[in-house]
Each structure stands twice: as structure tokens, then as C-alpha cells.
Amino acid sequence: MSPERIQELVRILWNEVESGEQLQEFILKYADELDQDFLAGIAALVQQAKESGNENAGRFFSQIGQSLLALLTPSDVLRRASLKAEQASYLVRILLENVNSPEDLSRFAAEYIVECDPCFFAVLEHRAETEKAEGNEGNARFLRETGKILQQIRMEKKPDEADS
Numbered sequence: 001m002s003p004e005r006i007q008e009l010v011r012i013l014w015n016e017v018e019s020g021e022q023l024q025e026f027i028l029k030y031a032d033e034l035d036q037d038f039l040a041g042i043a044a045l046v047q048q049a050k051e052s053g054n055e056n057a058g059r060f061f062s063q064i065g066q067s068l069l070a071l072l073t074p075s076d077v078l079r080r081a082s083l084k085a086e087q088a089s090y091l092v093r094i095l096l097e098n099v100n101s102p103e104d105l106s107r108f109a110a111e112y113i114v115e116c117d118p119c120f121f122a123v124l125e126h127r128a129e130t131e132k133a134e135g136n137e138g139n140a141r142f143l144r145e146t147g148k149i150l151q152q153i154r155m156e157k158k159p160d161e162a163d164s
Contacts, residue, residue, distance in 0.1 A: 003041075005033065006037060006038055006041035007041075009030060009033065009034075009038060010041065010042070010045060010061075012026065012030075013026065013061075013064055014057075014060070017064065020067070023064065023067055023068075023071075024071070027068070027071055031080075032080065034068065039065065039068060039069065042061055042064060042065040042068065043065060045057070045061045046058055046061045046062045046065060049061060084117075084119045085119060085123065087115070087119075087120075088117070088119045088120040088122070088123040088124075089123055091112060091115055091116070091120050091123075092120070092123050092124050092127055094108070094112070095108060095124075095146065096127075099146065105146060105149060105150075109149075109150060109153045113150065113153055113154055113157055114157075116150050116151075116154055121147055121150075121151065124143055124146070124147045125143075125144070125147065127143055128140045128143035128144045128147070131143060
């Protein structure tokens with residue numbers, strides 16, 4: 001998560017969360033973004049507030065951080081990770097079913113490149129290893145080469161995403 005997004009979420013917390021119910025609403029609304037980076041940002045704010053003598057901010061973010069840790073249980077993290085893996089597997093299936101030419105790959109990339117995240121590439125690599133282990137060298141090579149091309153396309157798209 002970018003430092004700017006962490007700051008934006010912290011501002012929302014500071015300005016809008018005054019009760020446990022509002023914290024629950026915040027978590028429901030932003031659950032997919034409340035990751036380790038965000039929690040580390042909260043911890044840094046607590047430390048900063050203590051160092052600057054801002055007891056109110058320190059106490060607020062300390063309580064929020066403790067509540068978030070309690071509410072964002074490992075089962076939530078596992079649930080999200082499992083969902084991401086399922087989505088990545090589905091995307092690999094679409095790739096295998098629909099990509100038979102460079103034109104097909106271009107269409108696939110145009111439609112799905114945003115969803116081709118590290119989890120997708122891990123699932124794709126695992127599938128390539130499975131194909132190789134089963135003696136399907138051609139399929140394994142196709143999957144690896146396709147993965148490299150998609151990673152290149154994704155890297156080329158990143159600067160464009162930053163502009164929008």
C-alpha cells in the first residue's frame with residue numbers, strides 16, 4: 001500500500017471513527033486495504049504521537065490499532081488469500097482455454113492485465129511446474145513464456161496507472 005493511501009485512510013479514521021460501530025463500518029468498507037502496511041502505519045503514528053507529546057492522537061491510534069488487530073483476525077487474512085488464489089486459478093483457466101495465438105494473448109491482456117497480480121503469476125508458475133512434472137514440456141514452456149509476456153505488459157502499464 002502506498003504511503004499516500006495509508007495517510008488517506010488514517011485521515012478517514014481520525015475524522016470519521018468515534019465509536020466501535022463506526023470502526024466496524026470502516027473495516028467493512030476498507031477491509032481489502034487494511035493490510036500489514038496499514039497496521040505498520042498506525043504503529044508509526046502511535047510512536048510519532050508519543051514522541052511529539054500528542055497524547056490524544058497517541059491514545060486514539062493505539063486503541064484503533066489494538067481494535068484492528070483484534071478484528072482483522074488471521075481467518076480474515078486466510079479468507080482473503082484463499083479468495084485471491086481462487087480468482088487467480090480462474091484467470092489461469094481462462095488463459096488456457098482462450099489463448100492460442102499472439103492475438104488471443106493481446107485480447108486477454110487488454111481485458112485482464114489489471115487482475116494479473118503476484119498471486120496470478122504464482123498460480124501460473126505452479127501450473128507450469130505441474131505440466132512439466134506430467135511430461136507436458138510444451139504446455140509448461142507456453143505457460144512460462146506467456147507469464148513473462150504478461151509481466152512485461154503489466155510493467156509497461158504501471159506508469160500509465162500512476163497517471164490516472
